[in-house]
Amino acid sequence: MAEITQHDIVIIGGGGAGLRAAIAVAETYPDLDVGMVSKVYPMRSHTVSAEGGAAGVIKPGDSLEDHIRDTISGSDWLADQDAVEAFVREAPRELTQLEHWGCPWSREPDGSVAVRPFGGMGIQRTWFAADKTGFHMLHTLFQTSLKYARITRYDEWFASRLLVEDGRCQGVVALELRTGEVRGILGKAVILCTGGFGRIFPFTTNAAIKTGDGLGLAYRAGVPLKDMEFVQYHPTGLPGTGILITEAARGEGGILVNKHGDRYLRHYDLGEPLDLGDPRHPLFRTMELGPRDRLSQAFVHEQELGNVFEAPDGAYVHLDIRHLGEKTIDQKIPFVRELAKNYVGIDPVHQPIPVRPVVHYMMGGIDTDLEAATSLPGLFAAGECACVSINGANRLGSNSLPELLVFGARAGRGAAEWAREHPESSRAALEQQADVEEARIRDFRGGDGGTERIASIRADLQAAMESGCGIYRTEATLRAAAESIAELRERFRSMRLDDHSLAFNTELTGALELDLMIEIAEALVHSALQREESRGSHQRLDFPTRDDERFLKHSLAYRTEGVPRIEHRDVVITRWPPAERVYGRAHEAGAAERGT
Amino acid sequence: MTQAPSDATTIRLEIARYRPEQDERPVLERYDVPYRHEWVVLDALNYLKDHIDGTLSYRWSCRMGICGSCGMMVNGVPKLTCSAFLRDYLPGPIRVEPMANFPVERDLVTVLDDFMEKFQAVKPWIIRDGEQPLEEGEYRQTPAQLADFKQFSMCINCMLCYAACPVYQHEDEFLGPAVLALAQRYNHDSRDQGKGERQELIWSDEGIWDCTFVGECSAVCPKHVDPAGAIQQAKVESTVGWYRSFLAPFGRG
Ligand SMILES: Cc1cc2nc3c(=O)[nH]c(=O)nc-3n(C[C@H](O)[C@H](O)[C@H](O)COP(=O)(O)OP(=O)(O)OC[C@H]3O[C@@H](n4cnc5c(N)ncnc54)[C@H](O)[C@@H]3O)c2cc1C
Ligand code: SF4
Ligand code: FES
Numbered sequence: 001m002a003e004i005t006q007h008d009i010v011i012i013g014g015g016g017a018g019l020r021a022a023i024a025v026a027e028t029y030p031d032l033d034v035g036m037v038s039k040v041y042p043m044r045s046h047t048v049s050a051e052g053g054a055a056g057v058i059k060p061g062d063s064l065e066d067h068i069r070d071t072i073s074g075s076d077w078l079a080d081q082d083a084v085e086a087f088v089r090e091a092p093r094e095l096t097q098l099e100h101w102g103c104p105w106s107r108e109p110d111g112s113v114a115v116r117p118f119g120g121m122g123i124q125r126t127w128f129a130a131d132k133t134g135f136h137m138l139h140t141l142f143q144t145s146l147k148y149a150r151i152t153r154y155d156e157w158f159a160s161r162l163l164v165e166d167g168r169c170q171g172v173v174a175l176e177l178r179t180g181e182v183r184g185i186l187g188k189a190v191i192l193c194t195g196g197f198g199r200i201f202p203f204t205t206n207a208a209i210k211t212g213d214g215l216g217l218a219y220r221a222g223v224p225l226k227d228m229e230f231v232q233y234h235p236t237g238l239p240g241t242g243i244l245i246t247e248a249a250r251g252e253g254g255i256l257v258n259k260h261g262d263r264y265l266r267h268y269d270l271g272e273p274l275d276l277g278d279p280r281h282p283l284f285r286t287m288e289l290g291p292r293d294r295l296s297q298a299f300v301h302e303q304e305l306g307n308v309f310e311a312p313d314g315a316y317v318h319l320d321i322r323h324l325g326e327k328t329i330d331q332k333i334p335f336v337r338e339l340a341k342n343y344v345g346i347d348p349v350h351q352p353i354p355v356r357p358v359v360h361y362m363m364g365g366i367d368t369d370l371e372a373a374t375s376l377p378g379l380f381a382a383g384e385c386a387c388v389s390i391n392g393a394n395r396l397g398s399n400s401l402p403e404l405l406v407f408g409a410r411a412g413r414g415a416a417e418w419a420r421e422h423p424e425s426s427r428a429a430l431e432q433q434a435d436v437e438e439a440r441i442r443d444f445r446g447g448d449g450g451t452e453r454i455a456s457i458r459a460d461l462q463a464a465m466e467s468g469c470g471i472y473r474t475e476a477t478l479r480a481a482a483e484s485i486a487e488l489r490e491r492f493r494s495m496r497l498d499d500h501s502l503a504f505n506t507e508l509t510g511a512l513e514l515d516l517m518i519e520i521a522e523a524l525v526h527s528a529l530q531r532e533e534s535r536g537s538h539q540r541l542d543f544p545t546r547d548d549e550r551f552l553k554h555s556l557a558y559r560t561e562g563v564p565r566i567e568h569r570d571v572v573i574t575r576w577p578p579a580e581r582v583y584g585r586a587h588e589a590g591a592a593e594r595g596t
Numbered sequence: 597m598t599q600a601p602s603d604a605t606t607i608r609l610e611i612a613r614y615r616p617e618q619d620e621r622p623v624l625e626r627y628d629v630p631y632r633h634e635w636v637v638l639d640a641l642n643y644l645k646d647h648i649d650g651t652l653s654y655r656w657s658c659r660m661g662i663c664g665s666c667g668m669m670v671n672g673v674p675k676l677t678c679s680a681f682l683r684d685y686l687p688g689p690i691r692v693e694p695m696a697n698f699p700v701e702r703d704l705v706t707v708l709d710d711f712m713e714k715f716q717a718v719k720p721w722i723i724r725d726g727e728q729p730l731e732e733g734e735y736r737q738t739p740a741q742l743a744d745f746k747q748f749s750m751c752i753n754c755m756l757c758y759a760a761c762p763v764y765q766h767e768d769e770f771l772g773p774a775v776l777a778l779a780q781r782y783n784h785d786s787r788d789q790g791k792g793e794r795q796e797l798i799w800s801d802e803g804i805w806d807c808t809f810v811g812e813c814s815a816v817c818p819k820h821v822d823p824a825g826a827i828q829q830a831k832v833e834s835t836v837g838w839y840r841s842f843l844a845p846f847g848r849g
Contacts, residue, residue, distance in 0.1 A: 096730050
């Protein structure tokens, strides 16, 4: 029998979103107690890897309106405009709050917070802590959370199932890695903050833990996954490892060149390059500061033209930051230098860095409303695992860290309100569900009848995703991916583990993750198949243009016993009617007008 | 460091295995894995787990030297295995063991409880008498004030310094390098006023005075936090503070 513990609120995930949610509960209603379940110690969460920065309007000359506009056009008009407005309004306050909690933001000489340019943003508004922004934010949040006695942590516990009774989510079942114990952790409200799922692709900036478990849990509990087809490729990953070279490298003035030394972006409707000595370089929303989807797509074209370097670890172009000089590099983007030296053996002060597009961020996720609530009463979601949506078809760099804060805090407050109004229902029924889950995990662990290694199923899943749902897709590639995934699901049934032990069995957690990865990969492929248009990061060669008539809509994938059912829902448009997404040319005119 | 022989195709790993349900004590097991010039030790472990023996347990996540999960002893030296290249250990074998000075949970996984308790004990958060309302914006902090603690804020909690520390090896109570550096990180933050609250613990027997300034911690730290420097700084400040409290008993230390 599975043991049971009880909290007012259970949060799954100890990354930026989960910690912010936990603190919001503790500050709003200090009498409520929080159980925070995380499969890694919170400071190991993936937020730690974020480098570049967090956008929030604070500087004179900037305005909320401009940040909203940049975000909406960046999203290719697929973002819900009421959500974007709420996000942009609350982001500065949240970033200031983090400052008060001790985040070591980089500063101006007068002691105010410094900001830097970022891709797709029309003005400098990205707060940064050198180029370890996520690291500092996560450690600040974690350390701050330690002062609240009513936050109980379950570090290195793996959540494997939501408990749903009386139509309400009322807890989770989790596996303690250290002991192998399975326990029901009850809460009157549950918040999923489990992060993204880049790991369903083979070549990604994402850490090993980013397997999308929370999406799988919600999906299995009947909650739809929204806009899953939108996968962001970051244009500058290191070949081989996929380690990210932050966009801040371009924000500081770095340029992209192909093997002929050509600043090739100028051929892709992103404006004209300025001379590196020109004080206006880098120009906002132009060339290297265009949005990520467009830059990654340009790479594919250059590759087809034979203009890129070829190497065993994949083709690449050069990111050149030499002209910034050693001093600026060491001051503003020291981690870039450290990573390039360590992982590709070059010093960017003297040599250009080889880079190629890499899967980086998932715009899609668990469908939530503005208050971070899902369609399942009592279940909330925030952070990269959720889709509110502010990112639409393409997230702007540095919008995701403030998103964690804004919607993490909203989720915390919303869940707290909910928990105060709703008592626990039938304990016996919840206990019984926990027992069923315990048995399922025991079967997973014991299973040695099969023949398939989880590593080989996982590798084949990743390969299918890359060939079927990459930067450019067609009906044929997507159908092939859908077929492969269906086969992989069958193969998964005959998986076998080498490891049957209880203590820290990471092969077991790997299997639990893979089970959910297959599930969400399927939702992604089917959402992509149904979207017969090209928008933002979703590019269909067989439907090369945006089709607002049919698809100014969110995709919602529902789990069924067969293939997922895809429904669509209108995007919320308030004050910013859909228009062409223009980078480079028109903006130059606009910038000239405003005298920036 | 040995020069890479161009014909290396495999490399031998000697890995400390300990499965509490079946082993009485750790044993070294040998595995041959493919050698690739660009691989780190962690890549070799992942290869091993995926293709040869799924029962090996270890922690990792970011594989870019920032999450702090993957610390182990590599040929007896504490290292982040995601940043330790196979090519620096040619021709092998490479001995991989769990971090020294910590109890072993299983295989290469150590128990963090002691570290986490001490971490929390130094109150690593901003302590102030009063809060400035958020509407009034950020606290001003000049680049020089930031520089005063920035280095100590770079700690990724990898605990390699504990694995290297000869004092922690013998004295369980010692707060240890990273935790003391963390206390200094807040004590030196211009926004913080909590030094007094942290003082007692830092200056106690378990705190800075245990350190004999061997400096091994700073030598192994992958992020140049220089915990030994932090401890030294705290010692100097405490002496100064002690004298000061005599001279001006009612002033702030
Ligand atoms: C290399 C890199 C750089 C980036 N740089 C930037 C940037 O400069 N600016 C920006 O705005 N964004 C950036 N991003 C994006 C941003 O960092 C992420 O979107 C964000 O950090 C996600 O935070 P999160 O709190 O949602 O999830 P995470 O930080 O990923 O945390 C997820 C948490 O969920 C837990 N969890 C997951 N599954 C389970 C389970 N089954 N059981 C228990 N716990 C579970 C994990 O343990 C973890 O604690 C970057 C992303 C990458 C990959
Ligand atoms: S001080 Fe250095 S070695 Fe010690 S835990 Fe921090 S980063 Fe690791
Ligand atoms: S895996 Fe994150 S520090 Fe090595």
